[in-house]
Amino acid sequence: MSEAVTIDTSVGLCLLRRSSRRTLAISVLPDGEVELVAPEDSTLSDIAAKVKLRSKWVRKQRWEFSNMNSSRPPLKYHSGATHRYLGRQYRLKIQKGNIPEVKLKGSFFHITTPDKSSNEVQRMLAHWMRQHAKKQFSKRLSQWEPWCAHRSLRKPILHIRSMSKRWGSAHQDGRIFLNPDLIRTPSVCIDYVIAHEVCHLQHPNHDKSFYQLLSEVYPNWKAIKLRLEQADF
Numbered sequence: 001m002s003e004a005v006t007i008d009t010s011v012g013l014c015l016l017r018r019s020s021r022r023t024l025a026i027s028v029l030p031d032g033e034v035e036l037v038a039p040e041d042s043t044l045s046d047i048a049a050k051v052k053l054r055s056k057w058v059r060k061q062r063w064e065f066s067n068m069n070s071s072r073p074p075l076k077y078h079s080g081a082t083h084r085y086l087g088r089q090y091r092l093k094i095q096k097g098n099i100p101e102v103k104l105k106g107s108f109f110h111i112t113t114p115d116k117s118s119n120e121v122q123r124m125l126a127h128w129m130r131q132h133a134k135k136q137f138s139k140r141l142s143q144w145e146p147w148c149a150h151r152s153l154r155k156p157i158l159h160i161r162s163m164s165k166r167w168g169s170a171h172q173d174g175r176i177f178l179n180p181d182l183i184r185t186p187s188v189c190i191d192y193v194i195a196h197e198v199c200h201l202q203h204p205n206h207d208k209s210f211y212q213l214l215s216e217v218y219p220n221w222k223a224i225k226l227r228l229e230q231a232d233f
């Protein structure tokens with residue numbers, strides 16, 4: 001199959017690939033992105049017309065995915081509740097104590113706090129996650145510095161920012177914003193998001209050259225992207 005290009009259609013920007021298939025295939029990914037696989041000889045206007053005919057179906061798929069995502073049960077903060085760190089599941093063990101502390105040991109988050117309310121436990125765990133996110137992300141991002149220097153790109157600078165709908169974003173001045181919740185996902189997912197954002201320093205849009213570069217630096221990106229979208233982190 002060929003490299004993906006982006007085309008504008010009645011349902012917004014779609015990823016388009018060409019293959020030897022004889023009809024157009026339309027699929028909606030869990031993040032709402034639409035992927036098209038079209039026969040080699042079909043024209044862009046043919047493809048756009050076919051997408052238009054299926055636009056009601058695309059909207060329905062997106063709606064179902066958005067319901068699925070929002071019906072994800074909220075995280076809980078009592079003893080026994082499970083939380084992920086680097087893709088692994090841990091249970092909370094909360095005990096009363098004067099010196100507040102969060103410690104990862106065995107398969108548990110040991111949380112000591114004078115105030116065992118779920119608000120306080122949530123605050124402590126979020127703080128711990130953010131600290132560890134900073135450490136892990138900056139270690140991984142700094143490995144890209146020579147790559148960026150070699151391409152005369154700005155040195156990537158890490159910023160941690162909570163975002164409800166995305167894992168990361170990049171600015172041309174070198175700032176890379178990463179969602180602290182990414183620390184809950186496996187390290188391959190973190191590396192994929194970082195590779196994706198670093199590629200944006202070279203190519204700001206999701207165009208053909210962007211995906212070419214991403215496939216060069218992270219050949220397995222598609223599988224990891226799906227894993228990130230489908231798993232419950």
Ligand SMILES: [Zn+2]
Binds near residue numbers: 196200206
């Ligand atoms: Zn992107």
